[in-house]
Amino acid sequence: MKAVLEDMRSGKVMAYEVPQPELRPGGILVRTAFSAISSGTERAKLEAGEKSLMGKAMARPDLVRQVMDFARNEGIKAAYQRVQSRLDSLSPLGYSCSGIVIAAGEGVQ
Numbered sequence: 001m002k003a004v005l006e007d008m009r010s011g012k013v014m015a016y017e018v019p020q021p022e023l024r025p026g027g028i029l030v031r032t033a034f035s036a037i038s039s040g041t042e043r044a045k046l047e048a049g050e051k052s053l054m055g056k057a058m059a060r061p062d063l064v065r066q067v068m069d070f071a072r073n074e075g076i077k078a079a080y081q082r083v084q085s086r087l088d089s090l091s092p093l094g095y096s097c098s099g100i101v102i103a104a105g106e107g108v109q
Contacts, residue, residue, distance in 0.1 A: 001018060001019075002015045002016065002018070003016055003092055004016075004092065004093045004094060005091060005092055006046060006049050006091045006092075008049060008086060008088070008089050008090070008091055009087040010050070011046055011047075011048075011051075013046065016090065023103050023104075023105050024105050025105045026105055026106070026107050027105045028103065028105065029102050029104075030097070030099040030101055030102065031102050032097045032098070032099040033099040034098050035094050035097040036094060036097065038094075042093050042094070048060070067083060070082060
């Protein structure tokens with residue numbers, strides 16, 4: 001199946017082939033018919049992704065504080081590795097969809 005993902009380091013957006021999600025207890029699987037991407041929310045996310053590391057930090061001082069707190073508790077190397085890991089990840093876009101429920105997990109009626 002395909003998913004629209006953003007490269008957190010570069011801000012580049014592409015469609016990627018991803019594994020089909022697993023059915024878990026208490027969950028449902030939906031065959032998506034329509035998906036929406038909010039122009040305001042997603043544009044802000046994409047604009048932040050295109051910034052340099054310093055630009056990202058200036059745009060999100062709350063995250064800088066989290067990194068600083070983490071560094072105080074876990075060490076600078078661990079904080080650096082966590083930031084790099086986050087930047088090397090892909091992030092899905094969109095948050096709203098509609099479709100047909102194709103399977104229900106244990107405990108779902």
